[in-house]
Amino acid sequence: MTAAVLMELKFNPDYVNNDSTNNDNIISRNASSSTDDQFISRYFSGKAKEGKKTENLAKLEEFELLQKNWNFHEANSFSKRLINLCRNLLSSLRAQPDVFPTGRDSIQFEYEKENGEYLEFEIFEDHIDILRIDKLEHEEEYRYAITDDIQDKLNELVSDFYGRQN
Amino acid sequence: MISMDDKIEPSEKLYRMVLRKPDYWKKENGKPTSAVFKDSSGCSVDRDGQRPAQLIIDAFNSRFGSEKLKAIVCIEAAKCIEIGTYLLSCPTPDNEYHAEIHDSNSQKQIRSSKARKLAKSCNVVYVN
Numbered sequence: 001m002t003a004a005v006l007m008e009l010k011f012n013p014d015y016v017n018n019d020s021t022n023n024d025n026i027i028s029r030n031a032s033s034s035t036d037d038q039f040i041s042r043y044f045s046g047k048a049k050e051g052k053k054t055e056n057l058a059k060l061e062e063f064e065l066l067q068k069n070w071n072f073h074e075a076n077s078f079s080k081r082l083i084n085l086c087r088n089l090l091s092s093l094r095a096q097p098d099v100f101p102t103g104r105d106s107i108q109f110e111y112e113k114e115n116g117e118y119l120e121f122e123i124f125e126d127h128i129d130i131l132r133i134d135k136l137e138h139e140e141e142y143r144y145a146i147t148d149d150i151q152d153k154l155n156e157l158v159s160d161f162y163g164r165q166n
Numbered sequence: 167m168i169s170m171d172d173k174i175e176p177s178e179k180l181y182r183m184v185l186r187k188p189d190y191w192k193k194e195n196g197k198p199t200s201a202v203f204k205d206s207s208g209c210s211v212d213r214d215g216q217r218p219a220q221l222i223i224d225a226f227n228s229r230f231g232s233e234k235l236k237a238i239v240c241i242e243a244a245k246c247i248e249i250g251t252y253l254l255s256c257p258t259p260d261n262e263y264h265a266e267i268h269d270s271n272s273q274k275q276i277r278s279s280k281a282r283k284l285a286k287s288c289n290v291v292y293v294n
Contacts, residue, residue: 059188059189062187062188066188070188071185072183072185072230073207073210074205075205075206076206098192098199100188100189100190100199100201100202101188101201102204102205103205103206104204104205104206104275106204108199108201110199112192112194118282120200120278120282122204122278129278131278131279131282133279139279141277141278141279
């Protein structure tokens with residue numbers, strides 16, 4: 001099995017390693033989180049990640065141009081502070097999310113797997129609301145203040161999301 | 167014609183437009199992101215008012231312009247109630263069918279978990 005194929009399988013949520021004859025070459029889904037981090041880092045550090053990042057940064061530029069009532073429901077335009085915060089977060093995130101504006105002065109980052117697992121960061125100027133849903137649809141919602149280490153905190157969640165075993 | 171003072175019945179359908187720009191569409195599942203249900207004053211929708219779906223679609227196109235619309239989605243009021251949101255009829259001079267989905271009777275903005283459920287439960291009735 002080539003490394004490239006192995007990488008694809010690793011990130012297929014439905015992949016289960018049943019190959020008991022070649023365990024030396026296959027890192028199973030029970031691999032440690034540090035190994036998952038290595039995989040995530042490798043998987044998302046190539047052209048795919050850069051292309052998605054470029055696309056996401058372009059979206060932020062588009063959001064920056066939106067005028068008041070852009071959604072026909074009296075949404076405000078987005079502040080430079082929020083756009084810059086999102087720009088910095090996108091630049092530091094280990095994996096690129098899907099990015100969407102909301103009509104309540106926030107910008108939403110989403111990660112989703114085919115098995116229903118979901119991770120959402122709703123970025124406001126002064127805090128970030130987190131929503132995590134596992135494949136059994138258990139939900140967790142909590143809030144982070146914007147602190148100096150917020151990028152590390154979000155990256156921990158992203159790593160955990162892509163390495164989660166449940 | 168329905169009375170706009172009426173409580174929204176579980177049997178009613180609620181319609182929400184999805185803008186083309188910015189892009190709210192999730193190609194993987196052919197539905198909008200939950201962000202489309204997140205407004206500062208709850209989530210504006212139109213009640214069906216016993217109108218056929220095509221009439222409602224025409225009304226949205228007429229009001230906002232078809233070039234602005236990516237899609238129109240619909241969700242049953244009963245589903246909104248099951249999710250735990252609070253439905254409020256609030257007709258305006260321009261739109262007697264206008265209503266809002268709130269998080270609860272004391273909080274307008276819909277929390278993320280409920281917005282996510284709305285997005286997963288809605289049906290796409292029109293794609294442009």
